[in-house]
Structures are given as structure tokens and as C-alpha cells.
Amino acid sequence: DGGITQSPKYLFRKEGQNVTLSCEQNLNHDAMYWYRQDPGQGLRLIYYSQIVNDFQKGDIAEGYSVSREKKESFPLTVTSAQKNPTAFYLCASSAGEVEQFFGPGTRLTVL
Amino acid sequence: SQKIEQNSEALNIQEGKTATLTCNYTNYSPAYLQWYRQDPGRGPVFLLLIRENEKEKRKERLKVTFDTTLKQSLFHITASQPADSATYLCALDSLVDTGRRALTFGSGTRLQVQP
Numbered sequence: 622d623g624g625i626t627q628s629p630k631y632l633f634r635k636e637g638q639n640v641t642l643s644c645e646q647n648l649n650h651d652a653m654y655w656y657r658q659d660p661g662q663g664l665r666l667i668y669y670s671q672i673v674n675d676f677q678k679g680d681i682a683e684g685y686s687v688s689r690e691k692k693e694s695f696p697l698t699v700t701s702a703q704k705n706p707t708a709f710y711l712c713a714s715s716a717g718e719v720e721q722f723f724g725p726g727t728r729l730t731v732l
Numbered sequence: 733s734q735k736i737e738q739n740s741e742a743l744n745i746q747e748g749k750t751a752t753l754t755c756n757y758t759n760y761s762p763a764y765l766q767w768y769r770q771d772p773g774r775g776p777v778f779l780l781l782i783r784e785n786e787k788e789k790r791k792e793r794l795k796v797t798f799d800t801t802l803k804q805s806l807f808h809i810t811a812s813q814p815a816d817s818a819t820y821l822c823a824l825d826s827l828v829d830t831g832r833r834a835l836t837f838g839s840g841t842r843l844q845v846q847p
Contacts, residue, residue: 656837661740663821663837664776677832711775720766721835723775 624648627712627724634699634706634731642697642727644712653695654713654721657681664711670695699729707731734759736838738822744844751812753841755805755822762824763833765798765805770819770840779820780807812845819843 625646634640646653652671656664666679670689684703689695695714699706709728713721737756745751755765764783768776782789782798782805789796795808809816819840825833 654834661839663736663839666834666836669834671832679834709773713775720778720781721776723777726773726775728773 625712625714625722625724627710627727629727630725632727632729634729636731637701639698639700640729642699642710642712642729644695644697644724646693646695646714646722646724648714648716648722649692650714650716650722651692652715652717653689654715655679655685655687655695655697656711656713658709658711658726667697667710734826734836736760736822736824736836738820738838738841740839740841742842742844744846745812747813747845747847749812751809751816751843751845753807753820753843755807755838757803757824760803760824760826760836762826764825765796766823766835767794767796767805767807768821768823768837770821772819776821809843812843814845814847817843817845 628643654669655667658664665681667685668687670676673692676687676689686698707730711726712724715721735758766781767779770776780796782796793810797806819842821837821840823835823837826836
């Protein structure tokens with residue numbers, strides 16, 4: 622059963638803590654992406670990776686970090702430097718410049 | 733500045749009617765445009781892709797048009813059903829600073845189909 626998974630579904634963070642969101646895909650896609658979605662807004666690109674061991678900043682990378690050590694995994698760390706991290710985080714993958722397949726999302730709340 | 737505009741107001745229609753959603757953009761030269769469906773609390777699901785040299789694309793009850801002169805795409809759902817109720821996002825590919833292309837999403841339009 623191919624697809625893209627994210628965990629956890631809900632995540633609560635205290636002020637000043639770093640948290641890591643997991644994203645795994647078994648679609649054999651080279652490209653992976655992280656987006657942030659705020660209520661009533663579109664998806665904003667945080668980071669993307671076109672290939673293993675390479676990634677690029679998106680429009681709102683400040684306060685976030687990523688790694689791409691394996692083709693199937695693209696974890697996102699939300700650091701304490703991110704001033705307003707409460708949002709819905711979506712991971713996606715694609716086989717190139719075509720349709721993207723999205724995971725179910727992680728809802729992060731800062732307490 | 734670059735902008736993608738989708739009607740932020742919800743579109744309410746009766747079951748069986750055709751729903752038409754609009755996506756306008758400025759200062760983009762996309763090679764293609766995509767439409768996605770998003771249900772509350774879930775990730776978007778790809779519906780259709782239309783390239784700059786295509787005027788129209790169809791898939792079952794869905795139809796997308798792409799007018800690069802007007803800088804507009806229209807997304808139609810014919811014979812709409814309550815199950816079509818969702819938020820629909822358009823997305824354009826665009827050139828990013830590094831010389832690579834990436835998708836930029838509109839904020840979406842919520843469609844509500846009344847039985």
C-alpha cells in the first residue's frame with residue numbers, strides 16, 4: 622500500500638522547545654516538500670528536497686530545519702526560533718515537476 | 733508582486749448544478765496549473781493538471797480551462813453532489829530563486845453543495 626505518512630497527527634509543544642515532525646514515503650519519489658497551512662490560507666512552502674542529501678529553502682524557512690539522509694524520509698524540525706509555530710504542517714512528495722502527493726498532516730500547537 | 737487569487741467566500745450551490753471556481757494570477761508565467769481538493773483536517777488530493785499550451789482538460793465530471801492571456805483558470809464540476817463539498821486549491825508552478833521551479837498554492841475556495 623503505497624503512500625506518504627506523517628506522524629504524529631497532533632503535537633503539542635511548550636515555548637522554547639524544538640520538535641521534529643516525521644514524514645515518510647514509499648512511492649520512490651525523488652522530491653519531497655514541507656508546507657505550512659494557517660486557517661483560511663493557502664499552503665506556504667517551508668523547505669523542499671529534489672534529491673537525497675540536498676534541500677532548498679522555501680518561502681518561510683526561518684525557524685525550521687530539515688534533513689534528507691534517505692530517499693523515503695524528510696523530517697522537519699520546528700525550532701524555538703520559529704516565533705509562531707502553531708499551524709497545520711503538510712508533507713508532500715512528487716516524481717518531478719508534476720502532481721504532488723500529500724500526507725495527512727500534523728497539527729502543531731504551542732502551549 | 734506575484735499573486736494567486738481564489739474567491740475567499742464560500743460557493744453554495746444546489747445538487748445537480750454546475751459549480752464554477754475561479755483562479756486568477758498575476759506576475760506568473762506558469763508552465764502548468766494544478767487543481768487540488770482538500771477536506772477539513774486532511775492533506776490536499778490532486779485532481780487535474782493543465783499545461784500552458786492546453787486550453788481545456790476533462791476528467792469525469794471535472795473540467796478545467798486555462799487562459800494564459802487572461803491569466804485565469806476555471807474549474808467546473810458538473811452534476812454536483814453533496815460529496816463534492818470541500819475546499820478546492822489551485823496551484824501554479826513558478827521559478828524560484830535558485831533557478832528551480834516550485835508550486836505556489838492559492839488560498840482555496842470552499843464549495844458547499846446543498847442536497
